Amino acid sequence: MQDASMRLVVLEKLSALLGKDIQTGANIDTSQLHDWSDEQGGTPLALVLPRDTQTVSEILKLCNEHHIAVVPQGGLTGLAGGAVPVQDCVLLSLRNMNRIETINVQAGTMIVEAGAILQNIQEAARNAGMNFALDLGARGSCQIGGNISTNAGGNRVIRYGMTRDLVLGLEAVLADGTILSMMNEMPKNNAALDMKHLFIGAEGTMGVVTRAVLRLRPGVGGANAAVVALENFDNALNLLNYAQKRLSGRVTAFEAMWGDYYKTAAKYARAPLEQGYPLYVLMDMQGAEPDTEAELFQSVLEHALEEGWIVDAAIAQSHREAEEFWTMRDAIAEIMTHEGPCIGFDVSVPQTQIGAAVDAIQAALEERYPGIQSLFFGHVGDCNFHIDVTKYTDFEPKERIIEDIVYDIIRSFKGSVSAEHGIGLHKKPWLHYSRSEAELRTLKVLKAALDPHNILNPGKVLD
Template identity: 50%
Template sequence: MNDTTAATDALAALRRELGASGCLEGADLPARNRTDWSFLPQTSPRAVLRPTSTEEVARIMRECHAAGFSVTPQGGLTGLCGGARPVDGGVALSLERMSGIEAIDPAGMTMTVLAGTPLERIQTAAAEAGLYFPLDLGARGSCAIGGNLSTNAGGNRVIRYGMTRDLVLGLEAVLADGTVVSMLNRMIKNNAGYDLKQLFIGSEGTLGIITRVVLRLFPQPACTSAALCVARDYDAVLGVLSAARQKLGPLLSAFEVMWADYWHQATERVGVRAPVSMGDGSHVILIEMQGLDEAIDGARFESLLEHLLEEDLVQDGAVAQSLTDIAAFWATRDAAAEFANPEIIGPHISFDVGLPVSRMDEFVTRAKASLSEGMGCHSVYYGHIGDGNLHVVAWVPGADPQPIPEASRIVYGLIGEMNGTVSAEHGIGTLKKPYLPLSRGPAEIDLMRRIKAAFDPEGILNPTKIFD
């Protein structure tokens, strides 16, 4: 933050431009805008700016660029890595007032939305139009689509539909100097030069501020089938995954796996009803299929389950008979959202990592032992195993703050050794910044820095994130 007369004048100009509700300072500065869901301490930004249009975002960036203000873009503030946490003395640019569905094109199967629109609102609007937007994650009611793009969010159905970047056809972004770059493409095929939108997706607001998005829609599934299965070991899990891929093909929409330690936390501590008995099994698998014809596709799902039993790949299972059952199955997987409750776990450390699917159980065994023996740290494991994404929840009972650096060195050290990634779907932010070299080589990081310098030579956009 440049605390010069020019900076003070710039803030005064923005105050006049945006009005009292658009420029919050001092006692009016909301506590929620001082950090995100990363459990990092709150910071002290000088102001929270709340534009209502792309034009206002552009004016904000022109003033901040000229004055040397650091600007941290914010969406729903549900990030776990500190990516939306503003720097002291800078400004937070919240897109919460830029929310709304601008257009739905049923023929082209696209939706154009403002970047501050909550994900759940987009899902609902698509459904009301008889279409489907497949991005889905636990924070759907709070997270904003601009934030989903800036972190290239993954979620529950990546195995079928891909990451967020696979669901975006076009976008509009404002650069550090206030230049508006409109790339609101609505076509699947468009090879006219560089695909510049991909530079902004996953860049965590360090290259520009996404203001509008063109999303790709899909046919609304006509039927959904789901089952919870208990496997005796990880080899059986891999056998179930292989069978699901072969029997269901592109209809397989989710393949979630919960290790025994996570399952017991979810069903015994959180109190989510257990649709199956784990017995002496090692993993519980949630298989979901989205089809277009109940008679045909439902039979495919039944055939898969018969195969799993005949091949002795599962020990027990439960098949959903209704949408209520499906929601109950997913409740076991989503129980991690309750872990922060002091009566369950309380303060804890969350890791979002990626690994070759064949090595996940090896990682879990080694990480659990190292965390326990090295620092008395408990840990549980679950994730989107079908697409190589594992989640780890770790905690030292009674510790506040939790030993994030010590646990991170253990977890990310193993990830680097096993050729995984320190971030599968939550970005780098500040928490993972020291460990980026474990997943990206020197030449890659150097190229990232050069791109950053080209887009933001003054370094005002979301500084301190991803790399120094």
């Protein structure tokens, strides 16, 4: 731990550098002390809010010289504790670096600062007749730098890929203040190793992302959407595979909701189909002119009915109704608020094993805690499903026991303990379930090379 006199020197230098863009002691905004997880952090030395990359560089150079920990922060919507402060750290918020610098419609690119809000990026692209495909429930407050640092997934991965697939170039600052300008604007650039991948998904442990070149897609005019009921998960895969073939790979979302989740979500949103089926799927296909493709989309559902893959369906008759269908899938926010306390999981297994994994987890939890409520929903098309274990305190279980049960089963299916939310603090005990010892050793070598004093988000992801 740094002594008081040295910390005072660092604070004086930071104050001189930042002027009004620094908060210390009781003046630190308390909203910056936690993210959406329940992880508790330490007391920070300061909160700094730089307005440009050069200032970020000067902050890191100073902290590196004095071995002061730095915790980068975006919109604080993370669910794994990756942005909570460590003791005596400098919190580095990117919220003042929120500019959308340029949009190039012909090239299909956008250059933004790391603190830009995802929804603002989406709207700027839409106003230019383009589409930035990343989309998730926290769109109104999450920042693109945090999305990049966690390699966020969201609702449209099946068609457009993870954040990694939507980033052409990056600017990042290393622990010693070195600025790496990797602002590539081309989809193809095979000039040696593409170093931006060292920072995408690294949760601020390798460097601080300050700017990005984003890849845009052609704008969409809306979507054809339907909610269907199914008897089992195998039929969901039959529907997905046929739809992808019939619609030329243009299925934009394929969101599964198991029966208990659907029943619970119906308390907070209008259910388009009656309750009682084992499984429901929300499927949509975005397009420039969805009305002209409605007949094709409906033909997929008609074929699925004929084959017996689905047993009921509700097709959106308007854009408003399509959005209303999504309120069922997005009701997880209300569920977590009103059905809590809640333990959430973000996992993935090979696609064909999702149904079996869900059954195994549900059975194991019920065996250990009869009557416990576990809700399953997820993206399916990208192998990712979520679990929310609610009202678990009725049975006085230990949270770690429930997590061990779930993650042990995920490991047995050769899956991942984190499909899209990251590792942060919360999932560190189980990281070795999804990464080999050789992989972890290599990650530690990279960390030591880029951050030899371990100042960048120390204690997160890796020990």
